[in-house]
Every structure is written in C-alpha cells, then in structure tokens.
Amino acid sequence: MERRVFSVIDNVRLNETVFDLRLAGDTSGITAPGQFVDLDVDGLYLRRPISICDYDEGSIRLVYKVVGKGTVIMSAFGPGKKIDLLLPLGNGFDRNKSGDRPVLIGGGVGVPPLLALAKDLMSKGKDVKVALGFNSKSDIILYRDFCEVVGEKNVFVSTVDGSFGKKGFVTAIVPDGSFCYACGPLPMLKSISEKIKMRAELSLESRMGCGFGACMGCSIMTKEGAKRVCKEGPVFDKEVLIW
Amino acid sequence: MVDTSVRFSDLLLDNPVVPASGTFGYGKEYAELYDINLLGSFSFKGTTLTPRFGNPTPRIADCTSGMINSVGLQNPGVEEVLHSVLPEMRGYFHKKVIANVCGFSIEEYVETARRLSEDESVGILEINISCPNVQHGGMSFGTDEKMAYEVTRAVKRAVKKPVMMKLTPNAPDICRIAKACEDGGADAVSLINTLLGMRIDLKSKRPVIHNIKGGFSGPAVFPIALRMVYDVYNTVRIPIMGMGGVSSAEDVIEMMLAGATAVQVGTANLKNPYACKEIIENLPKAMSFYGVDRLQNIIGEAH
Numbered sequence: 278m279e280r281r282v283f284s285v286i287d288n289v290r291l292n293e294t295v296f297d298l299r300l301a302g303d304t305s306g307i308t309a310p311g312q313f314v315d316l317d318v319d320g321l322y323l324r325r326p327i328s329i330c331d332y333d334e335g336s337i338r339l340v341y342k343v344v345g346k347g348t349v350i351m352s353a354f355g356p357g358k359k360i361d362l363l364l365p366l367g368n369g370f371d372r373n374k375s376g377d378r379p380v381l382i383g384g385g386v387g388v389p390p391l392l393a394l395a396k397d398l399m400s401k402g403k404d405v406k407v408a409l410g411f412n413s414k415s416d417i418i419l420y421r422d423f424c425e426v427v428g429e430k431n432v433f434v435s436t437v438d439g440s441f442g443k444k445g446f447v448t449a450i451v452p453d454g455s456f457c458y459a460c461g462p463l464p465m466l467k468s469i470s471e472k473i474k475m476r477a478e479l480s481l482e483s484r485m486g487c488g489f490g491a492c493m494g495c496s497i498m499t500k501e502g503a504k505r506v507c508k509e510g511p512v513f514d515k516e517v518l519i520w
Numbered sequence: 521m522v523d524t525s526v527r528f529s530d531l532l533l534d535n536p537v538v539p540a541s542g543t544f545g546y547g548k549e550y551a552e553l554y555d556i557n558l559l560g561s562f563s564f565k566g567t568t569l570t571p572r573f574g575n576p577t578p579r580i581a582d583c584t585s586g587m588i589n590s591v592g593l594q595n596p597g598v599e600e601v602l603h604s605v606l607p608e609m610r611g612y613f614h615k616k617v618i619a620n621v622c623g624f625s626i627e628e629y630v631e632t633a634r635r636l637s638e639d640e641s642v643g644i645l646e647i648n649i650s651c652p653n654v655q656h657g658g659m660s661f662g663t664d665e666k667m668a669y670e671v672t673r674a675v676k677r678a679v680k681k682p683v684m685m686k687l688t689p690n691a692p693d694i695c696r697i698a699k700a701c702e703d704g705g706a707d708a709v710s711l712i713n714t715l716l717g718m719r720i721d722l723k724s725k726r727p728v729i730h731n732i733k734g735g736f737s738g739p740a741v742f743p744i745a746l747r748m749v750y751d752v753y754n755t756v757r758i759p760i761m762g763m764g765g766v767s768s769a770e771d772v773i774e775m776m777l778a779g780a781t782a783v784q785v786g787t788a789n790l791k792n793p794y795a796c797k798e799i800i801e802n803l804p805k806a807m808s809f810y811g812v813d814r815l816q817n818i819i820g821e822a823h
Contacts, residue, residue, distance in 0.1 A: 489549050491789065
C-alpha cells in the first residue's frame with residue numbers, strides 16, 4: 278500500500294446514480310484486478326473504499342454509485358482535482374485458479390471490478406464468459422465495455438424486471454465454465470455459493486474504518502477463523518465463507 | 521536542537537508519540553509503510569485471556585471530525601499473542617511496547633496481565649477498564665471507583681512491570697476514578713478512551729452500528745480529552761498518557777501543557793497511516809516555533 282495523489286481526468290455520469298471517475302497517477306503498486314482504493318473525500322473524516330474497475334500504467338477507473346454523503350461529494354469532482362488515495366488495498370482475484378473457461382458474475386454496482394479481470398484473463402488467452410445482473414434496463418452499466426473485451430456473444434445479461442435480457446436473477450443465466458469469479462450484493466453471492474457448482478472466488482463489501490488492516494472494523498468469521506475484508510479480502514474462496 | 525525525549529514511568533521515550541491501542545494492530549501494517557522504530561512506543565491491540573471475534577458488523581460509522589467503532593476487542597487471545605504475534609513483532613519493532621489488557625472479571629485481568637508482563641518486549645501494561653463495546657467488562661470497571669481500585673490493586677500485586685490504567689470519559693467523574701487507581705497502586709493513567717455515541721442511517725432509519733452504540737473518537741473529542749487530562753493532572757501525582765483526537769504536533773504540545781507526560785495518537789492513524797510519522801517529524805519545528813526546548817519541561821505548564 279502507498280499513499281498517492283491522483284488527479285481527476287474526468288467524472289462522467291453513466292446513468293441516474295452511477296459515475297465513471299478516471300484518475301491519473303502512479304498505479305505501479307496494483308498487483309491484481311479486484312483490489313480497491315481508499316479516497317480521502319473533502320469534508321469527511323473516514324476515507325471511502327471504492328473498487329478499481331480498470332487500470333493501466335498511468336490511470337485508474339472507478340465506477341461508483343451515489344449512495345450517501347461521500348459519493349455525493351465525489352460526484353461533483355471535476356477535471357484536475359487532486360485526490361489523496363491509499364492504494365492498492367486488498368488481495369484481488371487469483372487468476373491462477375481460472376482454468377481455461379472462467380465465468381465472471383456481476384450484480385449491480387458489483388460489476389465494475391470484473392472489467393479489469395476480464396481484460397487480464399483475455400490477455401492470458403482464456404475463453405471468458407460474463408453474466409451481469411441488474412434491477413432494470415436503466416441500471417445497466419459497462420455492458421459495451423464487456424462486449425468489447427470478451428465479445429458480445431459472451432456477455433449475458435438479466436434484469437429483475439425483465440426490461441433487458443432475461444427476466445430474473447443473474448444466477449439463472451450463468452453459463453458453464455471452469456471457475457467462477459463474482460462480485461455483487463450479498464444475497465447474490467450467497468445464491469452463487471449455493472447454486473453454482475463451479476469453484477468460485479467471491480468479492481465482499483463491508484463498512485470499513487481504515488481499509489488497510491489496522492482497525493478490525495470490517496472483520497468476518499470464516500471457516501479459517503476471523504478475516505479482515507480489507508486485508509485478507511475483499512476476495513475470498515467460496516469454500517471458506519460461512520453464510 | 522530541541523529535546524523531544526520524555527521519561528514515562530520506567531521508560532525513557534525518544535519522543536512522547538505513542539499510537540493508541542486498537543488503531544495500530546500490532547504495528548505490522550504500518551511497518552510496511554515506514555520504520556515504526558521512530559515511535560516513542562506503541563500500545564498494541566487489546567488482549568483478552570481467550571480469543572474474541574468481537575461484535576457483529578457494521579462496526580464502523582463515519583462522523584463529523586471523527587468516527588464511531590464497535591469492534592468489541594477482536595483479538596486472538598493471550599496465548600497466541602505471546603507465542604506468535606509478539607515474536608513476529610520483535611522482527612520489526614525493537615523498543616518496549618505497551619500491552620493493552622482487557623477482561624470480564626478481576627481474575628481475567630490479573631491472569632492476562634501476568635502472562636503478558638512476562639514477555640520481554642512489554643514495557644508497560646495498560647489495563648483497559650474503559651472499553652464501551654463489551655458487556656459486563658471493560659467500561660463497567662472504569663465507571664465505578666471501588667471496582668477500578670480493586671482491579672488496579674489485583675493487577676499490581678500480580679505483576680512487576682509498571683501498570684497504567686486506561687480510563688473512560690463515560691465515568692461520572694473521571695478524576696475520582698483516576699484517584700482510585702492511584703490509591704490502588706497504579707504507576708500511571710491513560711485517558712481518554714472513546715465516548716459512547718451513535719449514528720442513524722437516514723435511508724433505513726435504523727442505527728448504523730449493529731450494536732446500536734459505539735465509541736466515538738477523532739479530532740472532535742480533543743477539547744474534551746484535553747479538559748479531562750487537565751483535571752486529572754490536578755488530582756493525581758502519577759504520570760498521565762493523554763489521548764483523544766490528537767492529530768498534529770501542536771495537539772501533542774497542547775496535551776502536554778495540560779498535564780500529559782506522553783501522548784497517544786489513535787483515530788488519526790486510520791485516516792492517515794503516516795499520521796504518527798508526520799507528527800514526530802513536525803514536533804521539533806513546532807517546538808521551536810512555540811519556544812519549547814525540552815518537551816519534558818512543559819508537562820502541566822498550563823496550570
């Protein structure tokens with residue numbers, strides 16, 4: 278982990294509540310898709326943890342939903358603004374487990390960190406399939422990005438209200454594969470854990486204090502004892518989680 | 521050259537800056553960022569006799585100029601701390617540490633303190649009679665003079681190392697508790713632990729923290745902490761480790777003027793992992809600016 282100052286390239290609204298923030302800065306510390314950053318937001322005491330959607334040598338992309346005070350302030354960030362970040366945080370996805378036909382499952386604002394993972398797995402020559410679930414058509418994010426990376430025929434979408442793709446939950450449209458990587462709301466992860474036969478890594482979310490393992494604010498109990506979501510996670514093997 | 525060193529009980533500290541228990545783990549995460557041997561010392565995560573997972577999550581709530589935590593003393597228990605955590609810690613921290621101890625009965629406090637006191641790295645035992653996040657323990661000992669006296673006396677009888685009692689601002693009169701600890705034989709007191717607080721989520725209309733209430737800390741509590749250190753300094757003769765919202769070199773100096781011999785830095789570490797390093801680096805400049813040659817000489821100067 279390092280503390281770095283990044284500057285805003287742009288902060289584009291993707292839909293009513295979701296923004297796409299691109300930041301320029303030193304990303305050399307990032308070791309895996311699925312890691313996150315902790316942003317110092319003006320006027321707030323604690324930093325805000327946001328998963329890294331995508332990154333290259335000189336920039337990161339954070340796709341976040343406006344849900345509270347912190348993200349409301351973030352949504353007003355304009356180009357050139359300097360932001361103090363801690364990064365990279367957490368373990369990220371273990372790509373060595375993927376096998377040849379990995380399946381990525383995302384739900385709602387849990388979708389973003391899977392984009393960098395999809396790129397990484399494609400670059401390793403894997404046959405990647407992506408299943409994305411949203412509440413409604415208007416909530417869909419990053420669909421075109423995933424189509425560009427893995428090909429349109431490999432991206433499957435479901436919406437709860439049936440306004441786009443297959444009606445229902447994302448767990449109903451998961452294709453066959455060698456290994457599953459998932460990020461999304463807890464009920465979705467629980468359902469994947471129970472219904473999907475594939476081995477899987479699941480990325481969890483938690484209210485955090487520090488984001489780097491010092492305060493024990495985000496701990497969960499697993500089959501291997503207490504773990505910090507921010508440090509030993511946020512990505513956990515499905516087998517160690519207790520539901 | 522200014523002199524930042526202070527003598528605190530048995531320990532000669534290079535500087536008075538000590539990360540507070542619960543905000544610094546066992547130092548490992550910070551040692552990856554900077555050489556933590558520049559600290560005066562640090563107080564490691566509160567230890568109990570048996571392992572504890574702590575409270576259900578959410579355990580954290582953000583606040584204006586501070587935060588609430590309800591971690592509930594998550595720790596691997598004294599056995600694991602002695603046999604695996606502290607030996608590993610000696611690899612990256614070479615000074616004496618402060619062992620923070622919590623319990624649910626006088627017997628547990630005594631046994632945990634006795635075991636930790638036998639470890640070579642432990643310089644001072646900090647007996648936490650002020651944790652607001654556990655039932656039937658912690659703070660219930662620190663809000664009652666008689667209990668505070670009994671715990672202090674029992675622990676003092678069981679260990680040879682200096683005993684520092686960590687006090688709660690939630691007591692009706694913190695000075696009376698401090699006096700009870702001094703009467704019980706305490707070598708020092710540390711204050712303040714967190715103030716009991718809560719937040720409510722406006723969307724769900726439910727408390728943010730699973731256990732409803734938690735300990736409020738951060739810059740917002742600094743004036744309260746300062747006042748309590750000032751009052752306790754008037755009440756006891758044993759040294760005080762002052763804490764509560766300290767976030768800058770100037771705050772350290774102010775705490776010492778109020779009567780603290782050394783100063784703990786807590787919540788600031790969670791927002792800025794380099795907080796203690798920056799405070800220590802800024803201390804000489806701040807001392808020069810305010811005409812302080814020797815920190816040891818300003819303790820209680822505001823009185």
